[in-house]
Amino acid sequence: MKTHIAVVASPLTPAAPWQWLHDAGLSGAQVQFCGQVRDEQGRVEALHLEHYPGMTEQVLRAILEQAELKWPLNGAWVVHRVGTMAVGEDIVQVAVSATHRHDAFQACAFIMDLLKTRAPFWKKELIGGRWHWVDARESDVEAAAAWLQAASAHEP
Amino acid sequence: MKTHIAVVASPLTPAAPWQWLHDAGLSGAQVQFCGQVRDEQGRVEALHLEHYPGMTEQVLRAILEQAELKWPLNGAWVVHRVGTMAVGEDIVQVAVSATHRHDAFQACAFIMDLLKTRAPFWKKELIGGRWHWVDARESDVEAAAAWLQAASAHEP
Amino acid sequence: MIEVKLFAALRERAGRDSVTVSPPPSVTSVFQLLDWLAGQDAQLAAALAATPRLMIAVNEMLASEDASLAEGDVVALFPPVTGG
Amino acid sequence: MIEVKLFAALRERAGRDSVTVSPPPSVTSVFQLLDWLAGQDAQLAAALAATPRLMIAVNEMLASEDASLAEGDVVALFPPVTGG
Numbered sequence: 001m002k003t004h005i006a007v008v009a010s011p012l013t014p015a016a017p018w019q020w021l022h023d024a025g026l027s028g029a030q031v032q033f034c035g036q037v038r039d040e041q042g043r044v045e046a047l048h049l050e051h052y053p054g055m056t057e058q059v060l061r062a063i064l065e066q067a068e069l070k071w072p073l074n075g076a077w078v079v080h081r082v083g084t085m086a087v088g089e090d091i092v093q094v095a096v097s098a099t100h101r102h103d104a105f106q107a108c109a110f111i112m113d114l115l116k117t118r119a120p121f122w123k124k125e126l127i128g129g130r131w132h133w134v135d136a137r138e139s140d141v142e143a144a145a146a147w148l149q150a151a152s153a154h155e156p
Numbered sequence: 157m158k159t160h161i162a163v164v165a166s167p168l169t170p171a172a173p174w175q176w177l178h179d180a181g182l183s184g185a186q187v188q189f190c191g192q193v194r195d196e197q198g199r200v201e202a203l204h205l206e207h208y209p210g211m212t213e214q215v216l217r218a219i220l221e222q223a224e225l226k227w228p229l230n231g232a233w234v235v236h237r238v239g240t241m242a243v244g245e246d247i248v249q250v251a252v253s254a255t256h257r258h259d260a261f262q263a264c265a266f267i268m269d270l271l272k273t274r275a276p277f278w279k280k281e282l283i284g285g286r287w288h289w290v291d292a293r294e295s296d297v298e299a300a301a302a303w304l305q306a307a308s309a310h311e312p
Numbered sequence: 313m314i315e316v317k318l319f320a321a322l323r324e325r326a327g328r329d330s331v332t333v334s335p336p337p338s339v340t341s342v343f344q345l346l347d348w349l350a351g352q353d354a355q356l357a358a359a360l361a362a363t364p365r366l367m368i369a370v371n372e373m374l375a376s377e378d379a380s381l382a383e384g385d386v387v388a389l390f391p392p393v394t395g396g
Numbered sequence: 397m398i399e400v401k402l403f404a405a406l407r408e409r410a411g412r413d414s415v416t417v418s419p420p421p422s423v424t425s426v427f428q429l430l431d432w433l434a435g436q437d438a439q440l441a442a443a444l445a446a447t448p449r450l451m452i453a454v455n456e457m458l459a460s461e462d463a464s465l466a467e468g469d470v471v472a473l474f475p476p477v478t479g480g
Contacts, residue, residue: 014171039182050404122475211373
């Protein structure tokens, strides 16, 4: 499986994962997730993302390795933006290619669920001219835990 | 929910679904599926797709309406190519935008599973200089049936 | 009058894209139409027999063999779909 | 010597990005380090107390409070992550 992991401070290119994963006949399916800055009914004016350089890339690499153990994948791409970004801008791209579509769908959702709960990124939102740290969601923790429970349920 | 449905005879544009779904802060998640012509270890030389004009669009519209009833979506895009295409080229793009990523993942997979078993498209492959119709896969029928069973399991 | 459209392998086996027929009034369902067509047209009968798991649309909507038919309906017959 | 890095809200509450400390030999786990740090530094103690569900990394790998520590380790402390 080829992998591409990057943390960048500039806007993401929408077609880049598609181009990079393209393999001229090996894969039949590409699934791409793109996360964007929501305005929350006009409340949020901007988003700022901080991360832990070095650890971020290691965690992302470990998540892709786990995905590769679970599904037959041909390629996986994760690019996450950091710094300050405007409403509607892309925060993260996760894309995978596989021979079959169900593997690609599952792996892409898995990578996002683990990224959300393990990769050292922190968001703050500009609301009313002031920055507020975003709270972690319990639903994200549960989504990541569900993959691990599903895995252990298969063991004797 | 905004929707875009098209059947086209020319190559697909990778970034088009992303651009069309982009809504400047309403959606936090876009999930895009792209299906491509596989060469099956070099066996397949080209792919040809036939469809039933008129019915195709109606079926796709009905599938998107079903998806909208099941998940809160902001936009859905389906573009399917027909005619003759080369190995590695894009056959279909299904993309959805939603506030939350799990809705987008589920809806995109659902649309693909129903498209595979209900939309009137037929593939033939060029192998060894001769065209062969592609057989339907039992696994696709089962994937579509699973969504409908999951839906009826929620009813009393 | 009923138009019967054929697609993909079934179209090729039958050697035509569509037939327009005027079945007797006793033909009121897709099942009866298929039965009647097979009796009328040996090549079409052979093409249908060679197409397991036939799919059916009436007026561009997926339908079953039980679907009832009315004058002017468009019936499409085809093998299982393989798009996507 | 152990470097302790702080991130996000915890970094802001503590008023610094990192501290480098030389705890006594009795400090052999993350739990003991946190306890010792809180006793040394009131502002850091308050910042940690204000950070429920603290996450920990040792040498850039996620770890628990039970993780053992050695000379030269880099410990990172942060609130639950919120990327993606």
